[in-house]
Amino acid sequence: MTEVVVTGLGATTPLGGDVASTWESLTAGKSGVGPLTQEWAAELPVRIAAQLAVEPSEVLPRVRLRRLDRSEQIALIAAKEAWDDAGIGDELDRERLGVVFGSGIGGATTLLDQDDILEEKGARRVSPFTVPMLMPNGPAAVVGLEFHAKAGVHAPTSACATSAEAISWAADMIRVGRADVVIAGGAEAVIAPLPIAGFASMKAMSTRNDDPQRASRPWDQDRDGFVMGEGGGSLILERRDRAEARGARIYAVVAGSGLTSDGYDIVQPDPDCAGGARAMQAAIKQAGIDPKEIGHVNAHATSTPVGDMAEVKGIKRVIGDHVVLAGTKSMTGHLLGGAGAVESIATIMAIVDGIIPPTINLDNPDPLLDLDVAANEARKVDLTAAMNTAFGFGGHNAAILFTKA
Amino acid sequence: MADVSRDEIREGLSDILEEVAGVNPDDVADGKSFTDDLDVDSLAMVEVVVAAEEKFGVKIPDDEVANLKTVGDAVSYIEKG
Numbered sequence: 001m002t003e004v005v006v007t008g009l010g011a012t013t014p015l016g017g018d019v020a021s022t023w024e025s026l027t028a029g030k031s032g033v034g035p036l037t038q039e040w041a042a043e044l045p046v047r048i049a050a051q052l053a054v055e056p057s058e059v060l061p062r063v064r065l066r067r068l069d070r071s072e073q074i075a076l077i078a079a080k081e082a083w084d085d086a087g088i089g090d091e092l093d094r095e096r097l098g099v100v101f102g103s104g105i106g107g108a109t110t111l112l113d114q115d116d117i118l119e120e121k122g123a124r125r126v127s128p129f130t131v132p133m134l135m136p137n138g139p140a141a142v143v144g145l146e147f148h149a150k151a152g153v154h155a156p157t158s159a160c161a162t163s164a165e166a167i168s169w170a171a172d173m174i175r176v177g178r179a180d181v182v183i184a185g186g187a188e189a190v191i192a193p194l195p196i197a198g199f200a201s202m203k204a205m206s207t208r209n210d211d212p213q214r215a216s217r218p219w220d221q222d223r224d225g226f227v228m229g230e231g232g233g234s235l236i237l238e239r240r241d242r243a244e245a246r247g248a249r250i251y252a253v254v255a256g257s258g259l260t261s262d263g264y265d266i267v268q269p270d271p272d273c274a275g276g277a278r279a280m281q282a283a284i285k286q287a288g289i290d291p292k293e294i295g296h297v298n299a300h301a302t303s304t305p306v307g308d309m310a311e312v313k314g315i316k317r318v319i320g321d322h323v324v325l326a327g328t329k330s331m332t333g334h335l336l337g338g339a340g341a342v343e344s345i346a347t348i349m350a351i352v353d354g355i356i357p358p359t360i361n362l363d364n365p366d367p368l369l370d371l372d373v374a375a376n377e378a379r380k381v382d383l384t385a386a387m388n389t390a391f392g393f394g395g396h397n398a399a400i401l402f403t404k405a
Numbered sequence: 406m407a408d409v410s411r412d413e414i415r416e417g418l419s420d421i422l423e424e425v426a427g428v429n430p431d432d433v434a435d436g437k438s439f440t441d442d443l444d445v446d447s448l449a450m451v452e453v454v455v456a457a458e459e460k461f462g463v464k465i466p467d468d469e470v471a472n473l474k475t476v477g478d479a480v481s482y483i484e485k486g
Contacts, residue, residue, distance in 0.1 A: 061427065063426060063427030124455060125455060127452065128447075128448040128451040128452060129448060129452075
């Protein structure tokens with residue numbers, strides 16, 4: 001079967017405006033969570049979030065910014081970094097270049113802002129860029145246009161599993177021969193009153209407003225929900241023989257991926273992680289490796305009371321009790337549709353550098369946590385294979401298995 | 406708009422073009438075509454028109470926009486008020 005490798009990485013997150021600064025902060029155990037000081041946040045039950053470390057306005061030209069939703073700006077910034085990192089040039093036939101780039105929620109802030117304009121100033125004042133800014137395929141389309149991708153531009157939408165699913169689709173595009181290079185990833189930017197109020201009404205979010213940096217605490221006894229973050233990541237996936245022929249730097253192999261659905265509940269995770277476990281199994285089967293080789297899982301671990309422990313059960317059952325977990329949402333917050341891509345990048349960097357990032361705020365582990373976690377401090381470990389998992393509202397499960405190049 | 410000169414209108418239009426479409430003010434002249442010379446596409450033109458209406462207090466109906474091919478066309482239309 002055609003082997004798929006990762007040759008470029010890009011990200012902009014609450015911890016940094018690129019992969020290097022994000023990874024440095026992750027391994028140092030820094031939190032990207034802070035108070036929401038905006039006026040609109042004052043009356044919300046949740047007044048904390050992980051906002052971007054570097055504003056897109058510092059990176060993109062002004063007119064470009066006006067015509068892109070913030071999620072599209074993030075997608076473009078991450079994809080550009082990944083593209084430059086991969087060093088692919090004009091020699092690539094653009095009919096062999098694909099894009100799979102998702103967003104969990106899409107241009108919700110554009111929708112809300114333009115609705116305000118509609119109400120206050122009338123229909124004529126609504127921006128002609130409203131639709132391309134709010135459509136959920138916007139980030140994928142913007143990235144596709146930027147790099148003239150003509151093999152197909154796709155936009156998976158599976159809530160918080162979105163960008164892990166994007167990596168899986170991207171690998172499949174190459175495996176079935178539809179493309180030689182695919183820009184994969186995801187981006188999210190919905191730190192705004194309505195999305196926060198909606199998640200807060202579900203009681204899904206942490207309300208530790210007085211102590212933002214300690215609010216996201218996967219597997220800790222005192223976890224009380226996720227912390228919303230914004231950001232995104234991008235990976236350049238490439239056919240191995242092509243990457244080797246051009247002497248590209250190969251970060252890791254996308255050895256396998258699994259996508260399943262729970263068929264259980266619209267928002268509650270299956271308490272036994274049956275669907276998540278099947279996704280992990282599918283990824284392992286495709287990779288054709290022994291689960292014992294998987295030394296690390298960057299887990300979905302959002303810091304919600306139910307989800308965190310369900311996932312641990314699944315990981316233990318499928319992979320075993322030798323594995324070391326990381327819950328990097330403890331530092332980045334939950335990037336929703338951007339989570340799978342950013343956490344896959346962290347998984348890859350863990351293999352490359354031999355460092356498992358810490359899970360901060362894990363002060364009093366849940367008594368049911370019976371797997372090893374690099375609590376509060378990074379751990380040096382040689383890794384030959386590591387997995388990223390991502391689960392989304394709607395019962396979407398994704399598992400991506402990376403192996404050493 | 407008799408109290409506003411063509412130069413003032415052109416300057417105001419130039420500010421709008423720079424703000425919404427990133428057009429270099431040095432490129433703005435009566436003979437320049439919005440689409441061919443200044444790279445102002447149809448969606449950007451919608452923004453230019455709305456901003457011009459607001460700035461100059463005129464009404465530019467949609468069926469009139471198609472006739473405004475150059476900067477000079479727009480200046481003349483706004484001048485007539």
